[in-house]
Amino acid sequence: MAKAELMNYEQALEQFEVVIGLEVHVELNTNTKMFCGCKNEFGNEPNTNVCPICIALPGALPAVNKTAVESSIKIGLALGCEIAPTGRFARKNYFYPDLAKNFQTSQYDEPIAFEGALEVEVPSGAVHNVLIERAHMEEDAGKLTHIGGSTGRIQGAEYSLVDYNRAGVPLVEIVTKPIYGAGSEAPELAAAYVRSVREIVKGLGVSDARMERGNVRCDANVSLRKKGAEKLGTRTETKNVNSLRSIERAVRYEIQRQAHILANGGTIIQETRHWHEDKGATSAGRPKSDADDYRYFPEPDLVPVQPSRELIESLRATLPEKPADRRKRLAGEWGFSELEFRDVVNADLLDQLEETVAAGAKPQAARKWWMGELARIANESEEGAIPNITPAQVAELAKLIEDGKINDRLAREVLGYVLAGEGSPAEIVSARGLEVVSDDGALIAAIEAALATQPDVLDAIREGRMQAAGQVIGAVMKAMAGSADAARVRELLIEMANK
Amino acid sequence: MTDLIRKTASELAALISSGEVSSVEVTRAHLERSDAVDAAVHSYLYQSPEASLIAAAEADRARAAGEVSSPLAGVPIAVKDNLATIDAPTTSGSKILQGWQPPYDATVVKKLRAAGMPILGKTNLDEFAMGSSTEFSAFGPSKNPWDLTRIPGGSGGGSSSVVASFQAPLAIGSDTGGSIRFPGAVTGTVGTKPTYGAVSRYGLVALASSLDQIGPVARNVLDAAMLQDVIAGHDPHDSTSLPESLGSMTAAAKKLDVKGMRFGVIKQLAGDGFQPGVAARFRESLNLLAAAGAEIVEVDCPSFEYAIAAYYLILPAEASSNLAKFDSVRFGMRVEPGEKATIERVMAATREVGFGPEVKRRIILGTYALSSGSYDKFYGAALKVRTLIQRDFDAAFAKADILVSPTAPTTAFKFGDKIDDPLAMYLNDIATIPANLAGIPGISVPNGLAEEDGLPVGIQLLAPAREDARLYQAGAWLEKAHEEIWGKRMIDFAPELEVN
Incomplete structure (x- = not known):
């Protein structure tokens, strides 16, 4: 795949206005699938969570999962949408081997939720009001694995395997209206919007919201128009961009790619595009036009979903705090600077911090660990994911430091053992005998040993040259393999000098 | 044996229940009848002699143990081959499903x-129930027991002929536009x-979901009526199935009273342009009803006028989508x-x-009717007609x-x-x-024989939704009136089939 020519980003934004539109698919975490009683579970043996309904055997009929409907209503309400008093399902007809019925049961002109809005804060601190067009219910397709061929795609594959465990898993598709005016922040806004949606569905408890498992997937539409032009430009739809960072990069890439084409008199082809994380580029998928004919018609096998006013209001009463409100509250409670707080938000670590503080850690200590050592380890790891540690363990680690049981250096060592699965920080400290030595006898012996090679130090301290103490402290730490309580060593030294 | 096969299901149920005959005897009598005549009639696509006899033996055991499973316990039945059966192939009359055995x-x-009803086998139909004659069955047509050169009707010609040729006292059909x-x-x-x-439609290979029943x-x-009482009722697997019970059809069929009932003759279907013998018998029945104190309006x-046009847009549209699953990936034929x-x-x-020619015709028609640019003109317009008809x-x-x-x-014909x-x-429909x-x-009830060809004629009664009981009440009365006039049941005028 040849990388397309790109226009410099700043230059592109000088010439063009960026319009984006985002479609987010949220996989619901219901116990069973959308239209049958099969388990909705990730990671099982292929084709074990299947039945006549989700593999579309002749004669099978769908029946709507009530919990999925309620989850969809909750999502709609949390996005400030109206909830339709009656909504029909529709069939979206197209042939594809991952789609057992060769139509997807979805909603077309009667979505369950419509006309909402979501306030989204971007890293600069600006807040955008993203208008939501609709949120509708549908079912997921199965999973295809293409064997043979070089591309991993169906074209050129020798054969393909289909796993229908995912077929019929309930999805909610959330579609924004076109988003104008984000300017150079369009890529960040796209990522921040998806993060907000993810926070909302996670907060609602209706989805596991794990992007790496495809619980939340984003299709990003991007188009450019000459500054001042009225007519919208031709858009591309970059499919299944599955991490926040990729969303930002993919949108930025499309802006630069399209700008280069348009500035050189070319035209944008309306098509789906695929994002390649490794290459940092999109490639052309299948041409897509408004003439794509899915032959939608009302699903005759299902009666319309008609949630009562009472049900809607009772679901509204269960909604958790809005993410924006939560952020305001936490910023106040934690007392971080604006920059510190924004960094936490942008690192997507609010949940971890909140849980760590709830487990007893001081907010700054929690921030220090998650944004510091743990972020570093995450960045170095292959998946770029947060390491395998719970907020409660981080809080325990912070508490051990606060209580003077271990120092920072020991804490990092303990952390390594936690990540290696040796147990909780307290267990590791006691099992490995890692507690700092604050026993004066042992410390004094080590200090005296150090002073024997540096006899001038005590004089220097008496003269007020405190930096001289550092040499002795360093030697003591070295002699005691880092387990000395440095603060106590310093105190003892001063006492000895003043005797 | 001949005696047993000519009995009605209610008579057989009574004999089995009282222990005068066993379900095994009744089932065996029907299996033997099929051995004798089905080569000529071709009602069945598949027969289950062993399974039906095992089920019959179980029904006999249950009866002997004092267990009552239903008023039709022990009475054997034939099932149209578009219903899924776990122990028998289900083809829906199509080559694409030949040999497919459902797991449910x-x-x-x-x-x-x-x-407690033994299933004798699976009956023939036009492919995917598309047709009025069984001539579109991929496995050859069924014959009309009244005249083997004539069609037994369709799509459920296997179920009608199996009952009319005394191979089964009862059968299950499906009706999308008249197929029962x-x-x-x-x-x-x-x-x-x-x-x-x-x-419930769960397990019925769908033709047009909003029309199939x-x-x-x-x-x-x-x-x-007794059979409807056995098969009716809400099913959580079919979200379009009615939540409420419609009452006892059997009780309605035993009322035998039409006095004071108002019968509406549909101007557009009053017999104009129909075969003279069909129209004549229809008028006679109206007179019978009037004479019995019913009101004719x-x-x-x-x-x-637009019903057929609308039907042949809605049905193919739904069928084109319902039949998309026949793609060789998960079941059925693969080429x-x-x-x-x-x-x-x-x-x-x-x-x-x-797929056969009629199926392809309707898939193409339906795909076109749903296409953007055609939807409003065709499918959308048909839905409006549907509302007007309602x-x-x-x-x-x-x-x-x-x-x-x-x-x-x-x-x-x-x-x-x-x-x-x-x-x-x-x-036809x-x-x-x-x-x-x-x-x-x-409901269609026998309405005498046409003067010109001596073949049976039917009268159709229609009732408002959920008022099925009215059909059985009036239908049973008409049936009795005809038997009194003709001296015997209509079916007993059918010529004896040549027995192998």
Whole structure:
């Protein structure tokens, strides 16, 4: 795949206005699938969570999962949408081997939720009001694995395997209206919007919201128009961009790619595009036009979903705090600077911090660990994911430091053992005998040993040259393999000098 | 044995229940009848002699143990081959499903088993129930026991002929535009299309989901009523199935009273243009009803003129989507077109070979009707007609308790007469289609023999949705009136089949 020519980003934004539109698919975490009683579970043996309904055997009929409907209503309400008093399902007809019925049961002109809005804060601190067009219910397709061929795609594959465990898993598709005016922040806004949606569905408890498992997937539409032009430009739809960072990069890439084409008199082809994380580029998928004919018609096998006013209001009463409100509250409670707080938000670590503080850690200590050592380890790891540690363990680690049981250096060592699965920080400290030595006898012996090679130090301290103490402290730490309580060593030294 | 097979289901149930005969004897008698005549009639696509005898033995054991599973316990039955059966292939009359054995039972089949009714086999039909003659069955047509050169009606010609040829006392059919009622009319049997949603469609290979309804096929009205009582009821697996019970059809069939009932004659289906013998018998029945104290009124249903046009857009549209699953990936036939067998080519080749001409015609029609640019003109317009037809019925039922018409314009036609003329074939269903579009119940009851050809004629009764009981009440009365006039049951006029 040849990388397309790109226009410099700043230059592109000088010439063009960026319009984006985002479609987010949220996989619901219901116990069973959308239209049958099969388990909705990730990671099982292929084709074990299947039945006549989700593999579309002749004669099978769908029946709507009530919990999925309620989850969809909750999502709609949390996005400030109206909830339709009656909504029909529709069939979206197209042939594809991952789609057992060769139509997807979805909603077309009667979505369950419509006309909402979501306030989204971007890293600069600006807040955008993203208008939501609709949120509708549908079912997921199965999973295809293409064997043979070089591309991993169906074209050129020798054969393909289909796993229908995912077929019929309930999805909610959330579609924004076109988003104008984000300017150079369009890529960040796209990522921040998806993060907000993810926070909302996670907060609602209706989805596991794990992007790496495809619980939340984003299709990003991007188009450019000459500054001042009225007519919208031709858009591309970059499919299944599955991490926040990729969303930002993919949108930025499309802006630069399209700008280069348009500035050189070319035209944008309306098509789906695929994002390649490794290459940092999109490639052309299948041409897509408004003439794509899915032959939608009302699903005759299902009666319309008609949630009562009472049900809607009772679901509204269960909604958790809005993410924006939560952020305001936490910023106040934690007392971080604006920059510190924004960094936490942008690192997507609010949940971890909140849980760590709830487990007893001081907010700054929690921030220090998650944004510091743990972020570093995450960045170095292959998946770029947060390491395998719970907020409660981080809080325990912070508490051990606060209580003077271990120092920072020991804490990092303990952390390594936690990540290696040796147990909780307290267990590791006691099992490995890692507690700092604050026993004066042992410390004094080590200090005296150090002073024997540096006899001038005590004089220097008496003269007020405190930096001289550092040499002795360093030697003591070295002699005691880092387990000395440095603060106590310093105190003892001063006492000895003043005797 | 001959004695047993000519009995009605209610008579057989009584004999089995009292212990005078066993279910095994009754089942064996019907199996032997099939051995003798089905080579000529070809009602069955598949027979289950062993399974049905095992089920019959179990019914006998249950009876002896004092367990009562249903009023039809021990009475054997045949099932149309578009209902999923876990122990028998289910082809829906199509090559594309040849040899496919479902891993599950349709809800109706489960109910039959729970009712202690041995399943004798699977009956023939036009491919995917598309047709009026069984000539579109991929496995050859069934014959009309009254005249083996004539069609037994369709799509459920296997179920009508199996009952009319005394191979089974009862059968299950499915009716999308008349597939139970038309075969009933041309074979001198009774067939009911219940209210849409009265019987679960779970496990019925779908033709057009919003029109399909499973119903009973029998030799008399009481038997049909008893069978409807066994198969009806809410099913959580079919979200379109009605939550409420419609009451006892059996009780309604035993009332034998039409006094004071208002019968509406549909102006558009009053017999004009119908075969003279069909129209004549229809008028005679109206006179019988009037003489018995029923009120005869005329009702106007102007939108019926567009019913066939609307039906042949809605049905193909839904069918084109319902049949998309036949793609060779998970079940059924797979045709590999040599080298470069991409998934598209395998799907296309399979569907090319696996589907017959009428199925292809309707898939193409339906795909076109749903296409953008055509949707409003065709599918959308048809939905509007459907609403108008429902309104015509609402207005008509304000004036009448039951609507009546001949079931079909003609008696059974000869094989080949309409096979090359789809429009002529479609017009057969002119009287039966409106009920499917409106979701209301309808029954076809034997209405004498046509003067000119001596073949059976049917009368159709229609009632408002959920009022199926009215059909059985009036139908049973008409049946009795005819038996008194003709001196015996209509089915007993059928010529003896040559026995192998």
